[in-house]
Amino acid sequence: MDNKQENSWQFDPQLWAAAEQKLADAALTGKFGIVPDADELLGDLEGRLHHELEVHQIELQMQNEELRRTQTALEASRDRYLQLYEFAPVGYLTLTGDGLIMEANLTSATLLGVERKKMLKRRFASYIAPKDSDRWYRFVLQTKEGCNKNLELTLHRADGTCFDALLSCQCGTAQIRRITLTDISERKQAETELRIAAAAFESQDGIIVTDDHKTILRVNQAFFRITGFSAQEAVGRTPFFLRSGVHDQDFYQAIGTSLVLDGYWKGEIWDKRKNGEIFPAWLTITAIFDENRCLTHYVGSFTEITALKQAEKVLLKARKRLERQVASTREELENIKENSSEISTALSVVLKYRETDKSDAQRAFSQEMEQTILPFMKKLKNADTDDGQKLLIHILESNLQHLMKTYGRATSLPALYSQLTPTEAQVASMIRQGLSTKLIASTLNLAQGTIGIHRKHIRKKLGLDNTATNLVSYLLSMTE
Secondary structure, eight states, X not given: OHHHHHSSSOOOHHHHHHHHHHHHHHHHTXXXXXXXXXXXXXXXXXXXHHHHHHXXXXXXXXXXXXXXXXXXXXXXXXXXXHXXXXXXXXXXXXXXXXXXXXXEOHHHHHHHXXXXXXXXXXXXXXXXXXXXXXXXXXXXXXXXXXXXXXXXXXXXXXXSOEEEEEEEEEEEXXXXXXXXXXXXXXXHHHHHHXXXXXXXXXXXXXXXXXXXXXXXXXXXXXXXXXHOOOHXXXXXXOGGGGBXXXXXXXXXXXXXXXXXXXXXXXXXXXXXXXXXXXXXXXXXXXEEEOTTSOEEEEEEEEEEOHHHHHHHHHHXXXXXXXXXXXXXXXXXHHHHHHHHXXXXXXXXXXXXXXXXXXXXXXXXXXXHIIIIIHHHHHHHHHSOOOHHHHHHXXXXXXXXXXXXXXXXXXXXXXXXXXXXXXXXXXXXXXXXXXXXXXXXXXXXXXXXXXXXHHHHHHHHHTTOTTSOOOHHHHHHTSBO
């Protein structure tokens, strides 16, 4: 036993006892052949040395097995550490005192969108957005004092896109900084949406949030302004305390049915303020469901429409007044129409008699001229007169003839055209301009024979039928 203590290895009594036990068990199984009796071995120095060597050999084997197990455990632990380090949900970076990247896990390379080997020995500041550069340098100065700090800033990836990140710095020494890099883009987006939602919640519309049992959880300031009930007075109650009594139970049951079938309801409702005043509102109720389609909340948004209802009342009064005015005007128009019809009939009769009187006057004038004036002029022409008198008589006779032909007839173009049809008026206008029958037919897209028929009708209506009067000259003699 003294020899064992003089060796370089440290004697372990427990390990030595375990080795002796293992040697004894091996002897029983015949692994080491026939082993002498223990008393004989103790009495024999050579036997004792042989025994100790075998025990020492087994002891070394046991130590070797323990070392292999320890190495295997260490390798497994290292693998687990590497997996945790490389594929952690956050990035790990080790920076020098000058801000150069010494180490980086795969997650940090993925977050920055660059290969890990390209990150090493590169300044971490190159990944920081320009707007946050000053904040980063101040952060570096603060962490040199050895304190642990956090910083939120914007980083940009290799492809140019940006993301919000949280840096947590742990200062090991003055020359080494260990940084945890976390992508907080979703959190920042959620915070932005919450701010927007908060701003929308405090809108001009009254808002009520209830649980699935319709118990009020939150109301906004507009709710208090419209109803007069504060948040403390409303929270914990159901919205039933706002009911005005204007609507029956069927109305509220229809709202509940719509929420079950459609998930929302909107419409006009009459509610009651804290002071008892009843007011109209436009209400929208929306049912909120979770990802499993289980009902979690109701959100009600309402706008007071008192001014709108008053304007609607004014418009209804104005509409009724206008309807009465329209009915009165329609009645007056009907009366005017009847009067106009009577006047038109009377004018038609007057014009008919006028045309009759005109025709009678023309016949009487012609008869008087033919029976009295013209025979007298003929006698004057046959009488013994000088040349000057004969010329005067001739002029007088011509004027009388022209008077007979034009008496009672139109002397202006508008009056003349009023006696013709539209097509005849067009033909007469072109004849007056001196256009040929062929050109008139081409212009009006009519046959030349049709133009000839129109000419005959025009001459007849103008009283030129069976006369040698030139139609063009006659039309030119009319005043415009």
